[in-house]
Amino acid sequence: MMQTTQNSRDAIFGAIRSALKRSGPLPDARRAELDANVPQHTRPAQDENLLERFIRKFESRAGTVQHIASRAEIPAAVEAYRANMNLPHRAAVGAALKDLIWPADWQVHHNRAGTEELLSVSLCIAAIAETGSLMLGASADSPTTHNFVPDDHVVVLEAASIVGYFEEAWAILRQRSEGMPRATNIISGPSRTADVEQTIQLGAHGPRRVHVLIVAA
């Protein structure tokens, strides 16, 4: 099989180059030029405070937000949310929030989420004001299953980590010493579908609700 795909690879590159009227790869100088190119595409104008824009956009897609004064207030805010939603005393919490003091009668774990999990709490890398989206990265501190399996997803967002545009969020990823996360999830509200007669229905496969705790800068 490896041999076959190698032959196919050569054939495809041959066909592409002949279509482009070239006999081989581009000259090295041209390749270096292409590699060095930094794209400058048009970004839709924004004239709003980043936090306000993030909230307006995120809420427009059925997401909810709540302001808290400090990181230490996270457990109490999550407990209030849990009680309000009438969920069991249990949550999958990203290890990034391990150091917080969670209610004593809670079952808290930091492992991946299974189907029995109804509530998860994650720390996001950043938020993007342009579309009102959260950016989460897979790691031991933030398993991807927390973002998709439970019915209720609570995401902690540091107000200072809101950026204006996608391009600024990519810059944050490029600066990480560990490189790109295995999975980078840009999340813009609860899961939804319109596959039955164009009727919008929340909670298709992913979370039914996404609640953001915004920690003041």
Next chain:
Amino acid sequence: MEIRSKEFKSRAVFAIHDASLQQAMGKARDGFVGKRAQQAAELPEFEALREEAKNLKNHILENLDHYLERYEDAVKRAGGHVHWARDAQEARAVILDICKRVNAKTVTKGKSMVSEEIDLNEALIEHGMEVVETDLGEYIIQLANEPPSHIIAPAVHKTKNQVSDLFEAAHGGPRKTEVADLVNEARQVLREKYFRADVGITGGNFLIAETGSSMIVTNEGNGDLTQTLAKVHIVTSGIERVVPTLDDATLFLRLLARSATGQETETYTTISTGPRRATDLDGPEEYHVVLVDNGRSKMLAGHFRDMLRCIRCGACMNHCPVYGSVGGHAYGWVYPGPMGSVLTPLIKGLDNAYDLPNACTLNGRCASVCPVKIPLPDLLRELRHLQHQQELSPVMQRRALKAWRFVATRPKLYHAGEWIAVRVLKLLGRKGSIRRLPFAQAWTDVRDLPTPEGQTFLQRWQAQRGK
């Protein structure tokens, strides 16, 4: 799926008389068109972005080999595998090979039009695997044993009532009739499949050369559960989907959701880079990308390179009066509507899809909404030209065109013919219209021809000028 584009005419007639289909299509048409128009109006930069996107795609295609090599290197650096497939058969063989090696029993799938193009499901099922489509629309049509009728809303032709019937038959009762209950039932059934899956297959909206990542956009989150929970993640994608950097992908993201569903953004944009890392708690152990040519490098060479800019948003079909009347199944293969009428003959052969380029009024709405400015009517006209050159068009049509050319290049003869025709037509007319016209019954069967006044255009023009 077997191509049935030769049956376009009979399937179109059938579709027009299908009350459920017409009901479903009516609802869809209004929603898609209105929402897209609103998004375009709310973004002052929309037209500038379309122009930039067109230019960027052209640049990528001009340097496609370079960006594919960079992408391949980056995937390998991230611990993933890249496979190359010249055609559908090779693509199926590569994927089957991976599935068999890991002894796959259950394969879950996120939405992938390339997997439809290569007939993947049938091949996996033939080898004893359970294949589960997880996009709700794809799941519905899998239960109905039908191909998708739209590239982003595969079950757009189904009414709620039909979905209720399908779910009741597949899941057992009690029958659900509310959208919320139907969605919830599918959610419960599919959750169990995600967790059981050995292999998860998704498409790739964009392949990022900079990072070796694949990017998918979904609203449901099914693609994410598919690729996170299976032991092996396989991405199927066309070779034209590579983009240089994350910033370049962003340009297309700003156009894709707005053009497709009329949303500012889809709910989930996911960037996948290689398999699970040593410290990760979840994610696939293997990450594979299968890059499919299947006619694309051939398109790169000729008149149809513009078609490779397509980002599969579906705006062209949402705005097409022919698609809106007959739905996607009439087109007889995987890609319907204007983009499908270009792709199907190019991938499956001009003679296998004769009617598709001709089932177009050349009204131009598709080109006016295309986010990457593909001149779809020009490409369809070019296909007609090729069909004529290869003598695939009907003999009578070619003779008629020849006769017309003979007359049209002789103005005196032409004007004399016109003069006779308007007088004959005037005699045929009753109460201002002609109900039946010899040799043009297909046209007059469904409409009347207004009776000419008795003078040709040129005569009236000269009379006016004389005043």
